[in-house]
Amino acid sequence: MAAIADKFSRLSALKPARPVAARPTALRAPDEEDSLARLLGAGVAKNHFGEHLSVRNWFSTPEYLEASSASLDLLSRSRDESLSRRTRAALTDPEKWLFLDTETTGLSGGTGTYAFLVGLAWWDAGGLQVEQFFMRDFSEEHSLLHELCGRLAERPVLVTFNGKSFDWPLLESRFTMTRSIAVPKLAAHLDLLHPARALWKLRLGSVRLVELERHVLDVPRLGWRRDDDVSSALIPQFYFDYLRGGPMEPLAGVVRHNQMDLRGLAALFGKINTLLSEPGAAAETQSLDLFGLSRFLQRRGETDRAHLACSQALEIGLPAEFRPKARRELALMAKRRGEHERAAEIWQEIVADPQDGIYACEQLAIHFERHARNLSRAAEFAHLGLAKLRCQRSASRDPFLAARSTWLEQKFLHRIARLQHQMPISDGLARPLALSRSTGETEAESRYRHR
């Protein structure tokens, strides 16, 4: 028998990943479940699947902010989907909105990850009603999901932060795992992560909800402080410890954390709606946010507004590092709108830019070839682009850049060959291609070299 005991003690598959809570589950006193409810300020919710805890709180902040249908339309639109009338009706009805945020036993997803705390919120009486479902053990999951199903039937427009790729697929998976509760149908799912990223990533670097609260939302108005907030990284372990008879106090912190996330989400929803609803709000918006807004609008196909926001951003003044990028986008937008002369003007401004110069040359060559029909100017810019490209390649050792350069070089050479073919012989720039290939020295180049 000693050998058998030995056998198990040696198995690395049984080695605990971290020290396990010393207190075994069986030692939990029978009335402790009640004290957990008291600690969380929760009641016991019951249905035919069983029971779980439910926590309800009303908060006066954030306040309800109206959302224009234009803004909702932008947030719900995913490329080519046009909205059905029923969806639109649900979307514009604030009664149908449901904010959702979950606390889970892991971040990796998959069928073994559980949402042990599901937080919901909706606008009510000018403030925010928050309801949280908590499962005291895995056996309470069915009743929790059943309850969630009911709430989603009442309010089928889901609003989340990163819920499209995390919370909702996870919940879908949980519903599927029950084999008895169907996955609820949503009328729409507005996820704020991508809009937030488009709008503020440039300025903030990180668009975690906490960062947004601090830098974008008006913190004092939100009415809470994150000073004693629990770190999200610790949340799964708090729950596992509790399951194994460990302390339940940290769970109160988790519930509070979830409440703050829900309130932050609701506030962020208001903020984004305001930004998207008022095209004229430029004066009080930071230039970088305007640039972000322009990129978001562009992605959603709102070219006019995107163009406006981008020019406004440039007018107010962008930090130097973003200026060429903004100009480049402005030029591309102008091109797409058919304003070729305007686009060419902007391209000429950035020809000297080390990053976008080559691209500007290419665009100008295209412009002069196709739109302005000035072949010699087109060839001039093609040669200039080629020279810049060769210069850049000789300075860099990056193999990927080299491969890309070779490809671009081919494109330029093709263009030059085509232009020369089209140009009358008398044109001063027309001469054997082999020369430019071998020496890389052209008129245009020498003209622009010292600029």
Next chain:
Amino acid sequence: MPESLAVRRAGISTAVTPVHEALDAFASRDHTGEVLTAVRHFPAREAQWAEFPAWVHPNLVSAYAAKGIRRPYTHQAAAAEAVHAGKNVVIVTPTASGKTLCYNLPILNAILENSDTRALYLFPTKALAQDQLAELYDLNQRLENCFGVFTYDGDTPADARKAIREKGHVVLTNPDMLHTGILPHHTRWTRLFENLRYIVIDELHTYRGVFGSHLCNVLRRLRRIARFYGRDPQFICCSATIANPGELARRLLESDVEVLDANGAPAAEKTFVFYNPPVVNRALGIRRSYINESSRVAQEFLNRDLQTMVFANSRLHTEVLLTYLQQANPQPPGKPESIRGYRGGYLPNERREIERGLRDGKIRGVVSTSALELGIDVGSLDTVVMAGYAGTIAATWQRAGRAGRRGGSSCAVLVASSAPLDQFIVRHPDYFFGNTPEHAFIQPDNLEILINHLKCAAFELPIAPGERFGDADLPDLCARLAEAGFLHLAGENYHWTQEAYPADTISLRSVTSDNFVIIDITGAPNVIGEIDFPSALVFLHEKAIYLHGGQQHHVEHLDFKERKAYVKHVDVDYYTDAVRHTQVRALEIAEQARVSESHREVPAARAHGDVLVRSQVVGFKKIKFFTNENIGDGKLELPENEMHTTSYWITLERPLLQSLPFSVSERQSGMFGLLHALESVATFLLMCDRRDLGTAIGERPPDASVGQTFQSVPSLDPLSSRDFTPSRMEDVISANTKEFFEPNLYLFDAYPGGIGFSEPLFRTHHLLVQKTRELISSCGCEQGCPSCVGPAGDLAPRAKEAALAILDHLCA
């Protein structure tokens, strides 16, 4: 003894083909008759045709007809009928016999009849799945793309995955992806699992040892999830020829399986030749380099414009052979290179281009690793040259199967290296050409492996009371996992309670996930690889020279706590060889017997059971390249590595040793030589790698020698030297001043928990000793060489004689 002339004279083919000319060229140089050890001629075989079964959908019949297949072969029709009848089957056929039709026909038919039907195909490699995709894609086009067929592996783009989960009727994947990418996310695959009717496992014989033991557990999880969605899928397996395909399939699937091993496919006329490079130093048993010889053989064929495929066993040798052959066959100006290399690491497009070039004949020669051994379609070539034995008979036939152009004459040549297995094979052609003795074994109930998969299973679905998972005592294991913090009992079910995702850390190719990361600190720190724990101690100890990608690295520091090894580029003219002490203690004997049941008086016994293996790297030797001189050594203080595993062993009793007319050191050298040879033959019988088995000599426990019964030795002082006998000969000699100790010759599974080799070795003991005797007695060396009892320099003189004398007793 120019046998090849005999082939020509045999008159089976009237014309003297270029293949025969080339063979004659070898024969005319083989003056001693020792080079061409076997020339076997296989006449062409006619196809045996059947009709498509009546239940096959007419559209499918016409789709096949459009591909040029008007009738199936008899074995294809029989297999399709068995699948149609709902049986689990394993189809055993040689290369290029059309095995894919055996499963595609009934499965596609089922999809045509009911478009909800889903099938999952498992291939051991991504490349094979790609190749099958092309075949199915072609069929699908002829069926107006009425079904969805996709590969799903690490290369599948994220945005395509959703469509595959919904629309894939046939999903082609590999066990690793099933393990980490599909099963843990089964809720996204509901369409597939709710309609899962067929699972195809191709190249079944590759699932043996560690990989097979893992796959069996992955299949347990797969069936468990299928049950959750109300399905009980049917299995269709394909295997190369091994001795026990049915047994392997039954063990893997844990259900009844019908074996179908007829073959109705036609075959081209073929000659199979064993080529043993000439001996250059008879005393030391040194032969000419088999790489150079392989290149010469291939060149004979290429000179006669025969399309040739050369197989090498390592990437390095592939490159060397490619260089030789490209130099000998310079690229004609303005034409593409006619000799190409093919191996993992080439880009998919390049591979496709080479495959095309081989099919249309533009490429005349290709040098490949095992990448082309499995079913990738490159058409048939004229000749195949194998530089070194592929490791198993099954793989060798698969490689040889690449030659066989219909209507022509083809040839496969195996060029032997001086490795013991190669030498054994070429000197005993009857083993190769007769019924294969190769068995594939798995041990899915290895606790280390099983528990890891139990964790994955719990992640996938909570473990309910009354569930079964192999032979494990599930309630007990779950309780242990709960105690360790992995699971939690809620209600009646055990749920997963870790943030980590268990499948991510479990590799199907090794037993435990305890790995060392190798970091190159020559410049900016750069991770260049990883290596499992026991190997790390041997290859990555401080001051070791570690070879990675053909580059030498000096190990600067081995960080045990962080599991990291720091290495730096160096260029030196030596390599290092770790000196390892291995001690084995028998813990529990599962079975024991006399070595000979008919001659019970032979003073030797055999057994198998659980053992404790302790090994420690105590030092290293620096060995100069080319001359193999020992140019220095060092001592090391590394922790001892303990492993609980299973072992087979032979006990040589006192009377046997007393009867041997040799000195103590000769006897002991003989035992080590015998063990070396036993290990070689065991790897051959078990289709495993030398790394998979460990060897040691230890003294039989003293209490057992008295009572004639073996017992487990539970509580002796673990450091007692009577209990542990070091395996290094010099230590045996010094530690055992007694003239006759009773040694156990251990062959143990080199994986914690054992991987299923010990019991088969015990059962096949007679074959093992018999073949070992043949290996040693037929070796031409004088006093031992690496091909039989080990290099002469390491052993006392007469070791070979002593080993044979012991074997004479064992084979009595």
